[in-house]
Every structure is written in C-alpha cells, then in structure tokens.
Amino acid sequence: MAVIEINGLQKSYRTHKALDSVTLTVERGEIFGILGPNGAGKTTVVECASGLRKPDGGTLRVLGMDPRTRRRELLQRIGAQLQEAALPDAIKVGEALQMYASFYDKPADWRALMQEWGLAEKKRARFAGLSGGWKQRLFIALALVGNPEVVFLDELTTGLDPDARRLTWGLIRDMRDRGVTVVLVTHFMDEAEALCDRIAVIDQGRVVHEGSPGELIDRSHADSLEDAYFTLIERTV
Amino acid sequence: MKGLGNVIAIELKLAVRDPMAAFFALAFPAVILWVKMRNGGTLPGGLPAIDALVPMLSVFVVGLASLVVLPATLAQYRERHVLKRLRATPASSTMIFGAQWAAHMLLAVLGTALLTVIGLAAYGLSGPANLADVVLAWVLGALSLGSIGLLIGALVPSGRAATVIGLAVFFPMVFVSGAMSARETLPESMRSIGDLTPMAPAVQAIRAGWEGHPVSPLTLAVMAAIFIVAGGAALKAFRW
Ligand SMILES: Nc1ncnc2c1ncn2[C@@H]1O[C@H](COP(=O)(O)OP(=O)(O)OP(=O)(O)O)[C@@H](O)[C@H]1O
Ligand SMILES: [Mg+2]
Numbered sequence: 001m002a003v004i005e006i007n008g009l010q011k012s013y014r015t016h017k018a019l020d021s022v023t024l025t026v027e028r029g030e031i032f033g034i035l036g037p038n039g040a041g042k043t044t045v046v047e048c049a050s051g052l053r054k055p056d057g058g059t060l061r062v063l064g065m066d067p068r069t070r071r072r073e074l075l076q077r078i079g080a081q082l083q084e085a086a087l088p089d090a091i092k093v094g095e096a097l098q099m100y101a102s103f104y105d106k107p108a109d110w111r112a113l114m115q116e117w118g119l120a121e122k123k124r125a126r127f128a129g130l131s132g133g134w135k136q137r138l139f140i141a142l143a144l145v146g147n148p149e150v151v152f153l154d155e156l157t158t159g160l161d162p163d164a165r166r167l168t169w170g171l172i173r174d175m176r177d178r179g180v181t182v183v184l185v186t187h188f189m190d191e192a193e194a195l196c197d198r199i200a201v202i203d204q205g206r207v208v209h210e211g212s213p214g215e216l217i218d219r220s221h222a223d224s225l226e227d228a229y230f231t232l233i234e235r236t237v
Numbered sequence: 238m239k240g241l242g243n244v245i246a247i248e249l250k251l252a253v254r255d256p257m258a259a260f261f262a263l264a265f266p267a268v269i270l271w272v273k274m275r276n277g278g279t280l281p282g283g284l285p286a287i288d289a290l291v292p293m294l295s296v297f298v299v300g301l302a303s304l305v306v307l308p309a310t311l312a313q314y315r316e317r318h319v320l321k322r323l324r325a326t327p328a329s330s331t332m333i334f335g336a337q338w339a340a341h342m343l344l345a346v347l348g349t350a351l352l353t354v355i356g357l358a359a360y361g362l363s364g365p366a367n368l369a370d371v372v373l374a375w376v377l378g379a380l381s382l383g384s385i386g387l388l389i390g391a392l393v394p395s396g397r398a399a400t401v402i403g404l405a406v407f408f409p410m411v412f413v414s415g416a417m418s419a420r421e422t423l424p425e426s427m428r429s430i431g432d433l434t435p436m437a438p439a440v441q442a443i444r445a446g447w448e449g450h451p452v453s454p455l456t457l458a459v460m461a462a463i464f465i466v467a468g469g470a471a472l473k474a475f476r477w
Contacts, residue, residue, distance in 0.1 A: 085318050088314065099240065099243050100326060
C-alpha cells in the first residue's frame with residue numbers, strides 16, 4: 001500500500017522554480033532514498049510532504065491525507081528531522097524530548113528513546129553546548145518521539161562521526177522492521193546503498209531516475225551506487 | 238492545547254535561565270524601587286510613596302516582560318528556526334502564543350512578588366486594600382500589554398530588531414503613563430499624552446485597587462478591548 005503519493009508536484013520560490021514536476025510513490029514499510037545535487041529540490045519535496053510548505057500545483061497524499069487540508073491530523077502521525085532547525089539555546093536534552101512528546105496523542109516513551117539514541121548521558125546538557133553530532137542525534141530522537149508511521153530524515157547523518165553513523169543505520173533498519181516508513185534524503189552513496197529499498201534521484205526539480213540501488217547500478221553498468229549516480233546524473237545534464 | 242502546561246513550565250525555566258531576562262524582570266525593577274525610595278516621602282495628596290511605587294512598578298515589570306522580553310524571544314525563535322521545527326509538530330500557533338504569554342507573565346508575577354516583599358520588609362508598604370481588584374486589573378494589564386508584545390513578536394523579523402522596537406515602545410510609555418514616576422508628579426501635558434498609551438489603564442486600575450478606590454470600569458474595558466484587537470491581529474500576522 002502506498003504511504004506517500006506525489007504526482008506532478010510543483011513549487012516555486014518567487015520566480016525560481018524549485019520543483020518542476022515531481023512524481024513518486026513510497027510504499028509502506030520501506031526505506032525510500034532521495035538523492036540529487038545541491039539545490040535539486042530534495043528538501044522542498046520533504047517540506048511539502050510534511051506540511052511545512054504549500055505546493056503550487058500537483059497532488060500530494062501522505063497516509064491518504066492531503067497535507068494542505070488535514071495538516072494537524074497528519075502531523076500526529078508523521079515525524080520529521082529537518083535540514084534546517086534549532087531549539088532554544090538553554091533547553092536541556094531531556095526537557096526538549098519531554099516537551100515534544102507532550103504534543104502528541106500517542107507519544108513514544110521519551111526516556112526509552114533517549115537511552116536508545118545514546119542521549120541519556122547528555123540529558124542535562126543544554127542544546128547550545130551540544131556538538132553538531134549530538135544535536136543531530138537529538139533531532140532524530142525528536143522526529144521519533146510522536147511514534148510516527150512515516151519519518152522524514154533530511155540529511156540525518158551529516159555531521160555524525162563514523163560510529164554514530166553506523167549506529168544510526170542500525171536504528172533506521174530497526175525502525176523499518178517495526179513497520180515505520182522512512183524517507184531518507186542523503187548525499188552519502190554508501191548510506192543509500194546500504195539502507196534504501198528504493199531510491200529516487202532528483203535533479204532540477206524532477207525525478208530523473210527511480211529504482212532499487214541494484215537496479216540503478218545495473219542500469220548504468222556500474223560497480224557501486226556512487227559510480228552509478230555519476231553516470232545517471234551526467235546523462236541528464 | 239496538548240502540551241500547554243509542559244511548554245509553559247519549560248519556557249519559564251528558559252526565561253529564568255536567560256541572565257538578561259532575569260535581570261530585566263527581577264533585579265532592574267527592584268533597583269528602581271531602591272533608587273526612588275532614597276527620596277522616599279509622600280506624594281502630593283499625602284499618599285506614602287511606597288504605596289504608589291509598588292503597584293506602579295508592577296506595571297513596569299509586566300510591560301518589560303510583555304513588550305521587550307517576549308517579542309525578543311519569539312522573534313529569535315523565528316530567526317533561528319526554532320519555530321520552524323515546532324511547525325513540524327501538532328503544536329498550534331495559539332498554543333505557542335499562550336505558552337509564551339503565560340511563561341512571561343509568570344516571570345512578571347515573580348518580579349511583582351519580589352517588589353511586594355521588598356516593599357513590606359524594608360519600606361512599610363501597606364498591603365493591597367482590595368486584592369481582588371488588583372488581581373483583576375493586573376491580569377487584564379498582562380493580557381493587553383502581552384498581546385501587544387505578541388503582535389510585535391509576530392511581525393518583527395529578528396531578535397535584535399524586536400529588542401530595539403520593544404525598548405522604543407516600552408521606555409517612552411513607562412515615563413508618560415506613570416509606571417515609573419507617579420501620575421500626580423507628572424506635568425499635566427505629559428499625563429494627557431500618557432493617558433493615550435495602553436499602559437495607563439493598567440497603572441490607574443492597579444493603583445486604584447491597591448489604595449482601595451473603586452476601579453473605573455472604563456479602564457478595565459479598554460484593557461479588554463486592546464487584548465482582543467491586538468491578540469487577534471497577532472494571531473493573524475503570525476508567521477512560523
Ligand atoms: N526559502 C527559499 N526561498 C527561495 N529559494 C529557495 C528557498 N528554499 C529553497 N530555495 C531554492 O530552491 C531550490 C531547491 O532547494 P532545496 O532546498 O529543495 O534543495 P536540496 O535538494 O534540498 O539541496 P541541498 O542538497 O543543498 O540541501 C534551490 O535552488 C534553492 O536555492
Ligand atoms: Mg536540502
């Protein structure tokens with residue numbers, strides 16, 4: 001069953017066309033990767049689907065709901081880790097998790113989540129004093145605190161050390177195994193290859209390639225997704 | 238309104254942790270009280286100065302929390318994408334406003350309590366003659382000035398701009414409305430300008446209740462009207 005259905009999605013910022021026409025479908029329980037160069041429109045797709053931006057045209061359904069008309073209801077059932085976000089400087093890790101949990105009808109146990117993501121030792125640390133990687137872990141935990149059916153993760157491993165990155169991969173697989181659908185925006189090809197069931201490559205506001213990592217590699221006669229990516233992107237420029 | 242209590246508690250902690258906010262709302266008014274009481278004495282009309290100063294300065298505290306600290310917090314949250322992150326949750330803008338208002342008003346309650354305690358302990362303050370009237374006037378003052386602060390915070394793009402605008406609105410207003418110098422000591426021309434500011438009804442109503450005079454229903458109605466108009470405008474103008 002499709003959890004996200006996007007058809008001919010368009011979005012312009014003033015005169016700049018960020019999404020020309022994006023069409024893609026994400027099935028329940030898969031890890032769906034979105035790849036593409038800087039400025040391709042990946043974040044814009046995620047922000048439209050998670051109700052943060054109003055698209056100009058096309059159709060959009062997440063869990064069968066249109067984020068434009070049933071935003072509040074949808075936000076109870078999805079979680080997002082945004083590329084661009086912050087918390088108040090003086091808030092402590094534990095306070096942030098507790099506060100975000102209180103917004104949801106059926107929240108996860110924030111203390112358990114804090115343990116799971118290795119944040120317990122930082123419970124009393126202030127947000128402003130956290131390193132980039134710790135902030136990132138906190139944002140991932142905040143994306144999950146509402147017990148979402150779909151999570152959007154926009155460049156989630158950017159800034160993580162190799163250990164934390166591997167830990168995160170394991171936890172994302174766990175999430176999928178529990179039935180959560182994951183939409184993952186990334187610039188790391190090894191990450192996409194290791195985690196994603198299917199991938200969409202976006203360039204200049206359009207989906208230019210779609211398929212499993214294996215299919216994309218075969219299609220471009222490459223050895224790895226990294227090589228495949230360069231071949232595929234080159235063909236479209 | 239899910240999570241409202243939680244957000245209020247955390248926002249209050251954040252306000253108290255912020256040295257600037259704590260200084261402005263707690264220490265600064267106490268220092269003004271001390272400076273003013275060095276001249277001490279009685280006001281024209283015979284009222285002991287302390288019995289006017291504590292209610293006046295309670296409006297000063299509410300004004301500072303509402304017009305300076307609150308808009309700066311809100312605008313800084315927008316500038317730094319704190320609001321953007323909240324927008325991806327089911328938290329509503331009404332809830333964010335309500336929590337910001339309540340947390341900053343609790344800060345003002347602390348400031349008012351501190352002034353009262355200092356007044357009682359050091360300067361022989363007489364307690365409020367009509368506590369119910371004082372509380373009603375204080376709450377309406379907090380609602381009206383708070384909604385103006387929310388409107389500033391909704392419109393202004395950056396935390397720095399909000400502080401500048403907040404101070405530019407706050408300081409002239411406290412001087413002419415009688416929140417800093419007693420109304421009976423202000424020149425007539427200044428007082429008539431001051432009466433046009435949204436702080437004047439709060440000063441009049443709280444002082445009247447404190448001294449046990451009847452509170453003019455007009456002042457209460459004006460504060461309620463400001464709250465409805467400015468609060469509605471703030472909700473309409475709000476951007477995440
Ligand atoms: N708020 C905005 N106002 C104006 N233009 C914007 C805005 N947000 C994005 N854009 C533009 O829209 C285009 C797509 O941006 P988007 O952030 O979706 O790209 P992206 O694929 O996520 O890029 P990156 O890999 O750098 O994160 C870019 O050209 C960007 O400059
Ligand atoms: Mg992006």
